[in-house]
Amino acid sequence: MNRSSRGARLLGHLVLCLGGLFFLVPFAWMIRVSLTPEWQLASGLKLLYEWKDLAFANYPKALTLQPFWLYFLNTYLVTILALAGEVFVSALVAYGFARFAFRGREALFLLVLSTMMIPPQVTMVPTFILFRWLGWIDTFLPLIVPSWAGSAFGIFLARQFVRGLPRDLDSAALIDGCGPFEVFRHVILPLLKPALMVIAVFGFIGRWNDLLTPLIYLNTQAKFTISLGLLAFQGQYSTQLGYLMAVSVTAMIPCIVLFLVAQDYFIKGLTLGAVKG
Amino acid sequence: MRRYERWGYLFVSPWLLGFLAFTAFPIACSLYLSLCRWELISPNVTFVGMANYRQIVAADPQFWNALRATVSYVAGAAPLVMFASLGVALLLNLDIPGMRLFRTIFFLPALLSGTAFCFLWLNVFDPQNGLLNSALAPIFNLLGIPLASLPKWIYSKDWALFSMVLMSLWGIGPGMIVFLVGLRNIPVELIEAALVDGAGCWRRFIHITFPMITPAVLFNLITGLIAGFQVFLPAFVLTRGGPQDSTLFYALYIWQVAFEQFRAGYASALAWILFLVILLLTLVSFGLSRRWVYYES
Numbered sequence: 152m153n154r155s156s157r158g159a160r161l162l163g164h165l166v167l168c169l170g171g172l173f174f175l176v177p178f179a180w181m182i183r184v185s186l187t188p189e190w191q192l193a194s195g196l197k198l199l200y201e202w203k204d205l206a207f208a209n210y211p212k213a214l215t216l217q218p219f220w221l222y223f224l225n226t227y228l229v230t231i232l233a234l235a236g237e238v239f240v241s242a243l244v245a246y247g248f249a250r251f252a253f254r255g256r257e258a259l260f261l262l263v264l265s266t267m268m269i270p271p272q273v274t275m276v277p278t279f280i281l282f283r284w285l286g287w288i289d290t291f292l293p294l295i296v297p298s299w300a301g302s303a304f305g306i307f308l309a310r311q312f313v314r315g316l317p318r319d320l321d322s323a324a325l326i327d328g329c330g331p332f333e334v335f336r337h338v339i340l341p342l343l344k345p346a347l348m349v350i351a352v353f354g355f356i357g358r359w360n361d362l363l364t365p366l367i368y369l370n371t372q373a374k375f376t377i378s379l380g381l382l383a384f385q386g387q388y389s390t391q392l393g394y395l396m397a398v399s400v401t402a403m404i405p406c407i408v409l410f411l412v413a414q415d416y417f418i419k420g421l422t423l424g425a426v427k428g
Numbered sequence: 429m430r431r432y433e434r435w436g437y438l439f440v441s442p443w444l445l446g447f448l449a450f451t452a453f454p455i456a457c458s459l460y461l462s463l464c465r466w467e468l469i470s471p472n473v474t475f476v477g478m479a480n481y482r483q484i485v486a487a488d489p490q491f492w493n494a495l496r497a498t499v500s501y502v503a504g505a506a507p508l509v510m511f512a513s514l515g516v517a518l519l520l521n522l523d524i525p526g527m528r529l530f531r532t533i534f535f536l537p538a539l540l541s542g543t544a545f546c547f548l549w550l551n552v553f554d555p556q557n558g559l560l561n562s563a564l565a566p567i568f569n570l571l572g573i574p575l576a577s578l579p580k581w582i583y584s585k586d587w588a589l590f591s592m593v594l595m596s597l598w599g600i601g602p603g604m605i606v607f608l609v610g611l612r613n614i615p616v617e618l619i620e621a622a623l624v625d626g627a628g629c630w631r632r633f634i635h636i637t638f639p640m641i642t643p644a645v646l647f648n649l650i651t652g653l654i655a656g657f658q659v660f661l662p663a664f665v666l667t668r669g670g671p672q673d674s675t676l677f678y679a680l681y682i683w684q685v686a687f688e689q690f691r692a693g694y695a696s697a698l699a700w701i702l703f704l705v706i707l708l709l710t711l712v713s714f715g716l717s718r719r720w721v722y723y724e725s
Contacts, residue, residue, distance in 0.1 A: 159629065163519040170516060171533050174598070178536060180559055181548050196562035240442045247439025251432050259440060266451055268710055270658050272682045273699040276468070276692050277457035278450060300446015331435045360541040362661060367687070381543040382665070392551065399544035406539035411532065418609065 185209055185396035206393065213394035214401065217387075221373060222380035229291050229376060230358045233298035237354050238347050241305030246335050248306070249313035250321065260310075267303045271363065279367060293368040294358075294376075305350040312346040313339060345419055352413050356406050377402045462697035468690040480697035491698065493673045494681040500589055501677065502656035505596035510648055513600040517607035518637075531608070538601035546665035549595050553581035553666075582667050588674045592662050603648045610644035611637070642721040650713055657706050678702055 176199070183198050186205040214220070248260055282293045316339070324334045362378040369375060375383065381398060388394055410417075462480055466473045484491050516534055520527055537545060552559040561578045568575055581591045614637065622632050660679035663669055669676035669684075682702070686695035 156629075160522050160524060163522050164524050167516070167519050167524065167530050170512075171530060174533050174536060177548055177552055177559060180551075184551075196559055244440050244443040247436050251436025251439065253433045253436035256436065259444070262447070263443065266447065268654060268706060269451065269455065270654075270679070270699065270702050270706060272658070272679055273458050273696075273703045274451065274454035275682075275699070276461065276686055276696055277454035280457070281449075281454065297446065297450045299442070300450065301443045306443060325432075331432060331439075335439075356539060360543075362542050378541050378543045381541065381547070385543075385547060395547055399541070399547060402541050402544055403539060407536075410535065410539055414528070414532070418605070418612075 181396050182400060184392055185400050187393050189391055189393055209393045209397045210401065213391075213397040216394060217380060217384055218373070219377075219380060219398060219401070222375050222377050225291070225374060226359060226376040226378075229294045230355060232291075233295045233358055234351060234354045236295070236299035237302050237305055238350050240299055240301035241350055242309050242340060242343055242347060243335065244301045244306050245309030245313055246339050249310045250318075251331075263303050263306050275367070282368065288368060289370045289374065290368075291374070294361075294364050298354075298358075302350070302354070304353070308350060309343060309346050312343055316342055345416060348413060348416050352409060352417050355409055359406055458696040458699060461693050462700050464693040466691075466693040468686070468692045473693075476693070480694050481701075483694075484697060484701065490673070490676065490681060494676045494678045497589065497674060497676050498657060498659070498678040501592055501596075501659060501675075502653065504590070504593035505659075506649075506652045506656050508593060509596055509600055509603060510645075510652060512597055513603035513648065514607050514645075516600060517604045517611060518633075520604075520608060521611045531604075534604055535601035537598040542661045543665065545598070546662055549598075549662075550582075550666055553583075553591055555580045555583060582675075583671060585671045585674045588667055588671060592659075592666075592675055595662060603652070606644050606648055607641060610641040614640045639722045642717075643723060646713070646717050646721050650710055653709050653713065654706055657702065657709075 180196075180199055183202065186207060186209060187198065188204070188206040188209070248256065248263075278293075282288060285292075287293050287296075320342075321334045321338050324338050325331065329337075360378060361376075362382065365376045365379040366382070369379060372383070381395075381402065384398060385395060461473075463475060463477055464473050465476050465480075516530075520530055524530070540548070551557075555561055555578065558581070560581065564578055565575055568578060579587045582588045618636050618640070619632065622636055627635070658679050659677050660683065663675045663677045663680045664683070667675045669680050678698075679702075682695050682698050685691050685698060
């Protein structure tokens, strides 16, 4: 598409800029409100024209009204433990599906894909009962352990990737007397990095921002995640918009940093994964 | 590799165990529960056969409200998000300067916590000081329309659903990335050949670009339908299903029945109906896709 005419590109640029406004203005406003002292609010769009008398003190104040540092810690703990399991197990399972012929393989793989279609509402109540029976209510376990079985998306993506790797790589190592698990760990896993990155980025964003699971399983305030803490915060301080937005902006920072750092790697990973069918 | 057959099972076993515990068991359980009457907090489970389903279809106006709200939402949001994300991806693919910046901007909302996302839009929609109405007010003044007729967005029965659809436009990020990846994978030779033949912009799109990205279209269509039918958070945080049940999305209704009224059996029956609707739509989309999706291999 490199040879599109100048006019078309100019028009395209214009449309992108207008569309970008629709995305940027609410964000700019959010940041502006997070820096506005309480008595100044209620001035709508006008706030965006003047960036003075910024109340940076909103941030430390809002973040200490509730133990947000603790919520951050909880969210990191849950996200990282869940993610480590999801990434590693997805790769492991994908290797099994891609490289070993066993009876029922195709049917099992179809089953993996079809789990993506099940609305969480169907399994919500029985899963709740299961976790209550296990005594896991109000612990982090319901947020972590299910991820350790891998995810359909992760398994699918990693399998596409493994199938794109030359078979000689691992069969040579197998013939040399390495066990299949060593081959996976030393040959396959390092080559899967781009795919694992994509799984990790999507997984991180999804878990970091998940509200439904913590809402169902966590009751004690000291165990809240960021999303849940935000919801509770809104219940108490819904009129103090500045504080609310300060907390929202802070909660977003880890995901933005991750996306900026990973975006090229991540697009490359998706592209490579899509090439080989 | 035959002798490694048991290794295959070993490698997929973590997924299989997880599937049995966290998917197969809950699904079987919920199918049985949907045929029972059970208050989540009491120990008594009574088998009632199809009674829940009969009641849902014949005697539950809230079910029909929820279905209507959800179908209207999906009918509005799914095509809108699809066209917008395709449009943005096509524009970004023109090798425009600042491509990375634009890509990040359009992906920003996907990085925002769902809760914070909803708070932000709660304030965008505020009838008095909200971003939307304070942007519209000067235009209304200019046209001589009284400010009292500014829409009340999520606080008005007639505008609430439309507001939700408008808000869904903010979710084009992931779909846009999928389209971008699809566009990247079109072989350059194909486009060069079309250029040599003198094909214009529109003909190139219809005969090369679009057929080559139909797998991405199918992927976004199906994930869009699935996500649309499961929409929960905006209604849960912004409107609680109001005003007058105009945004009582199906997932919110299930939530209310299960975790506010503690009617676990009835909620399971509701969830199974949703599952069947999604399954049917997915199968139909896959079935029809043979006519328009093009796979290279």
